[in-house]
Structure formats: C-alpha cells, structure tokens
Amino acid sequence: MSQDASQAGPSYVGAGVALVTGASRRIGRHLAERLGASGHVVAVHGRTDRAGTEATVEAIRAAGGRAEAFHGDLASAATCARLVRDVTRRLGPIDVLVNNASAFEAASLDEMTVADLETHHGANTRATYALSLHVGRQLRDRHADDPRRQGAILNLACTSAERPWSRYVAYSASKAAVVNLTKGFARVLGPAARVNALAPGPILPPAGGAPTQTDEAVKRTLLGRLGTVEEVGAAALFLLGARYLTGVVLCVDGGRSLVAPA
C-alpha cells in the first residue's frame, strides 16, 4: 500500500463490493487500497495499464484484503455496461462505485480540437453517467428487497469545474458535467444510494509537468502546499460513510477554489 490506510480522517468500516475506476495508479490506486483496507472486496479497474492494476491488486492482497483487476476503455458505453456485468459476475453486486478514471489533456487555443471535447466527455462524463446508471439500477432493485441496504457513489470532480483552467477547457467542461451528474443521480437514486463528489485541488501534478507549474498551483492555494493522496482518501471515506449526505461536492483543495484561476 502506498501509505498507511489508517492515516488521517474518520474511520469507515464498510463491506461489500467496491468498483474503483482508473485505479492503476496515483489517486485511484490509493482509493482502491483504502477501500480494501476498510473491508471491501475491490474491483480494480484500469484502461490499459495491466501492470498498474496488478500492482494495486497485489497491494490490497498483501494488506489482507480481496481484489481483482478489470480492464477496458470507459469512453465506450458498451464497455461500461460490460464492466458492471463482469464485476457483478466475478465479485457480486456492487455497493460502492468510485468514478475516478479521467482523461486530462492540455491544449492551447491553437492546439484545441473538437475531438478534445469528445475525448474528455467520453472518459469523464459519459463513463460517469453510464456506470452510475448501471450500478444505480442494481442498487435500486436491491434496495427494494432490503430497505436497510444503501449504496454509495463517489465521483472525482475538480476545482476546474467551477473556474475553468485556460489550458484545460474540455477537461474543465467535462468535470462541470460530473458535478451536475452527481446532483442528478443523487436525486434519482435516493434513498437506495447516496451520490457525492470530491473536487480535489492540486494533489499530484501531471507526470512531465514543469516544476514552475506546480509552484504556481501551490501559490494559488491558501494553505501553501500540495494536498496529499491520503487527504483525498480521508475525504473520500468520509463522504462514503456520511449517511445523511447526498448530492454534495466537497473541495479538497487547500482553499484553491477561492483564488482566481491561472
């Protein structure tokens, strides 16, 4: 496990099956490991990085948990449906869905293409919609059988949903849609499931990003530093376990969203 799962934040003793998308690395891997450490059977999803998903699965197993790897490009609606079917068949019905996978591509005005919008819309917006729909219907049907059962969906949004970043217009728009989907699915899935979102600020800079960009991002926080994956993980477990919260977007951003964007 990348860090001690017991660090920072409220304890959440969950059970059942959790599907975490984009769990081959970084924030998604940490969220999958924390859910494994808190008692969930974890479906570790990655698009192409099989070594990454296997490393996440191994970390969860090494800590005494249960996990299996799943793969597929979530820009395809058919793949989203298949993923939910495969996880359900191999691990059982899904109790927790974490929509973490994300396209994240920079483009200047001259570099921007219409296809950029589809790339981000497919991986970030349509996948969140499709997976929430398939898992949400399962939860609704199971809730009808047992009203004590409640599922949870957690979406990874971004502070750019509110204040778009100039080099990430398509990404920011897709995350704004994720915020709206969080509220829409909270309405349609209650009380069978709670649906909330995290909006991280600068946590892990993109691989290959210039150190000056990180310095700029840190300067725009009020707390003067990057956040950590453990802090995102603690907020995630808080939202997953907060039984009277739904439709909430929680910024984990060191105050970044109060400061004018770059």
Ligand SMILES: NC(=O)c1ccc[n+]([C@@H]2O[C@H](COP(=O)([O-])OP(=O)(O)OC[C@H]3O[C@@H](n4cnc5c(N)ncnc54)[C@H](OP(=O)(O)O)[C@@H]3O)[C@@H](O)[C@H]2O)c1
């Ligand atoms: N890092 C930050 O500081 C930060 C800040 C604000 C918001 N966030 C949000 O937090 C989440 C995690 O961030 P991160 O930086 O850890 O992400 P990341 O390193 O970019 O990882 C993205 C994950 O998404 C998967 N993915 C990308 N496109 C996909 C597609 N079309 N279909 C299926 N999977 C796909 C990747 O899988 P493969 O590797 O297999 O391709 C990878 O596992 C994202 O939603 C991001 O927008 C992060």
